[in-house]
Amino acid sequence: MERLVYIAVDGVIFASWLFLVSLGLTFIYGVLRVLNVAHGSLYALGAYMGSSLVLLFLRAGYPTALSYLVLLGAALLIGLAVGPFLERVFLRRIYLKEEVLVLLLTFAISLMLEDVIKLVWGVEPYLVNAPYLALGQVKVAGVAYAVYPFLLTGIAVAAGTLVWATMARTRFGRLVVSVIEDREISAASGVNVPLVFTFAFTLGAILAALGGAFTAPMISVVPGVAVEVIVLAFAVAAIGGLGSIEGAAIGALLVGLLRAAAVHLAPELDLLAIYAVMALVLLVRPYGLFGRAEVRRI
């Protein structure tokens, strides 16, 4: 029946958004062992920067076809500007301290960034959906879908593949993997661990901003988007296992399909779906689906 098709399509669309949004978070945790609460704010920064740049771009008369590059540019801009700054100035000081402190540091940064966004962009909502409308619609099983979310799917797949390929195929990627495995030995072997950390955090920031920038044409960007996103990103990353890219993908698919199923079959369960899944998965597999058990040092 068509309903299954709808659930599948809606599920995949939502899953790709979830994956894109949680990729940066899980990656940063994997390398730095830092749960970056400011991830939501970086997403919001990407969304605001993307919206305002596209707005300026289109008002200046340039073609909509190029606005996608502008969105990409906005993400890179935010990631490269904010990422290294946050890592060097704030995070670097407390790596050796407790996990709790690092978590709270990123929480404090997220609070501050929320107001910084308000000061820079104001409270007016941005609805810059020309890139969204430009791609038109496509009919699937008798229902019209916008094409843009499928672009998002493509971007999510591309981003995931890119990160994975970097880790697996490049020399630098292998250095990162070694730092993930054991940062002390890596440092002893001559790996520039601080540089790896900065790189990893910056990449995570770019990915967060990428999620925000490419979601912006689909939504009304208002203050507070960060708060909504961060919990979802946590949940998906946790389900998949923090630090695991494949895990984030599977987790995103699981949550995406479940939510789509809830909407189509049992709308009342919409709100509960993601948290119930998170609790269930973590109870059965405490480190997530693909997580690695932490070695307990004696």
Add this chain to the structure above:
Amino acid sequence: MLPALAGLLLLAVVAPALPGWTIFLLSMAFAKALVVLGLVLLLRGGLVSFGHGMYYAAGAYAVGFAMKLLGIREALLLSAMGLAAGALLASVLGLLLARHRGLFFAMLNLAFSMILYAILLKFYWVTGGTDGMGVRQATFAGLLPSVAFLRLAYFYLTLGIAVVAFSLAHRVAGSPTGYLIRAARDNEVRVAYMGASVPQTIYRTYVLSGALGGLGGSLSALNVGHIVPELSYWTQSGEFVFVALLGGYGHVLGPLAGSIVFELVRNYAYKFSPYTWQLSLGAILLVIILFLPGGLWSLFERAVRWRTRWAFSSRPRI
């Protein structure tokens, strides 16, 4: 501990002279300090709960339902029910959660608190949903104080319960369980080799922590007069963790200091920078984390240590 008690006694004496909203603020600070105290007991064991809002909400809704369905209006009884609700919930969830550590403990607590939030929101015909439930004025040993004395009555109730709770917590921190949980944070395997049971220690502490959360929730509900599902939302839990860090978790009194300072700072942040209070709050937290990771309490400890530097003291500092 004694100077702190003296300070609180002084506060109790001075209270009738303080302005009305200061009394209200302090009552809220004490109520929330109880929840943070519960958090701190767990933090000393290296466990962060990012979902303590659920115990806060459990205590609050216990009061709401007791008033609505059972007609109970006695403040002490209602507080006790809040404590019981928190303890009950923690005893059930603790069975599931006590096996986890670190980040996953934090996140599982978060997940469960969000599930409670969703339930409280969804079953709106019972809980009032986002409109919430009203809490009528409570009676104190059968007496209904006049409007002029109502705030003072709540203040004394909250202060009294807080004093009792903090004293008990101080005792627990110095008890075998208290020491064991600190040891477990350092090295669980060794504790097990010693013959003590880590899961049991953690479970016991978790239930106590939940009970304190429920108690704080009930007192807060009585004071504010209105209960909403947002009490279980993760941002409320985050606020408790913030305060725990602000006050410091080296000593049982840290939460009290942190809670009072937080309420005052947030109020003035609202007053003087209503547009950018998050920025102010975040900056303060940042400064504390970077330069004073032991929290405000560590400032006090440093002062004391500096004074007694020359005096040899073998009394263990808990």
Add this chain to the structure above:
Amino acid sequence: MSRRSSALMIPLLLAVAGSLLAVDQTSAQPPGAPKELKIGVVSFLSGPGAPHSGIPTRQGAELLIEALNAGQVPPPHDKRGIGGVPIKAVYTDEAGPVDRQVTEFRRLVLDEKVNLVVGYISSANCPAIAPVADELRILTVFSICGTQRVFEDAEYKYVFRTRAHQIIDALGIARYVLAVKPDLKTIAGINQDYAWGRDSWATFSDTILQVKPDVRVVDALWPKLFAGDYSAEITKLLAAKPAVIFSSLWGGDLETFVAQATPRGLFDQSLVVFTVADNLLVPGPGRFVPTRTVFGARGLYGPLTPDTPLSRWFGGEFRKRHGYFPIHDPFNVAASILGAKAAFEKALAATGRWPTVEEVVKAFAHLEYEGAAGPIKMTLGKGHQAVEPVGFGIVKSFDPATHEVTLEQVKTFRVECVNPPAGVKSVDWIRQGFPGAVCP
């Protein structure tokens, strides 16, 4: 003193006394009046409620208070300030959980020492603040919050609401739908999963089913508040093809929904009715109002604002300052301030000196006065709850340059049609088949 100089003294003294009295006349401060009247204005200044409701509310209050202090408001509110006393406003953020708001309220009253409080947008805050207002004996006027529970589930002495509650939106739009689509067969709803959404949908569907029991409810969707993505919900609505879709979505959620639904053709397929559509009239890049939807503005606001001297003045001034004709929120907060002013001045006239809070409250109950967009009658809730008419139309076109919308098939519903009679709860009124309603 010689006789001649003392003869001069008397006219001199009279002149001085006369000039003193004359000065007293122009400043017109009643006996016992405070130096200034402090008003606390509470609305969302941060978070998702700010752009479409909170900030416009603050802007409306600022505009009105400045004009009142300068004596520039048209009659009948042309007296300066309130009763001649200048107004000082204290603005505060409605963000944060309920206990934060209760603390803020107490701070406003006990620390800032405001004389009255107006505002409040969130339906969660109004029921919580009301008992505190009575406890502190401070005049509090709710401007925007929609839950009917405030005055239907309890009684308050010092609390008033100068706009109608959510019933006029949902019930009114149901009546509109029945009028333009008399052979309606299927309905569906997409509303935010919280009290406002639930109550709105219940009112709408109950009304439709009460009048036309053969209508089938195809679906009721409950995305969470601030969900940000409605792709799956839109798919379901496109597949189910209901004739009418009811939505009480507001703010950023409404914008996002409209943005995502338009290219997929939802508005071509079903008649979508929005009770808070006027949120889309706040200017901003990309904002638009979709055509062929039913436009609701929570009363006679937006393009349906009645043309009175006050509305012309307020709307004009607001447009001069902010570039668009105000939506319902600024008008609502203005109505609250004007209502308080009217009550104060009525009590002042009755007693001849500055009135006590109790006297003002007595004057406010059952008051009928000229609001910023038409008359306001405090009829329900023992004289504490206002009633309003409501109107709707189908969007014919939207002009992004002026941020204005043109409506066709406009129908207005009078007060007695969409507000329950005094003493009857909304839910009961609908279930009983609207006894006492006067509908055309």
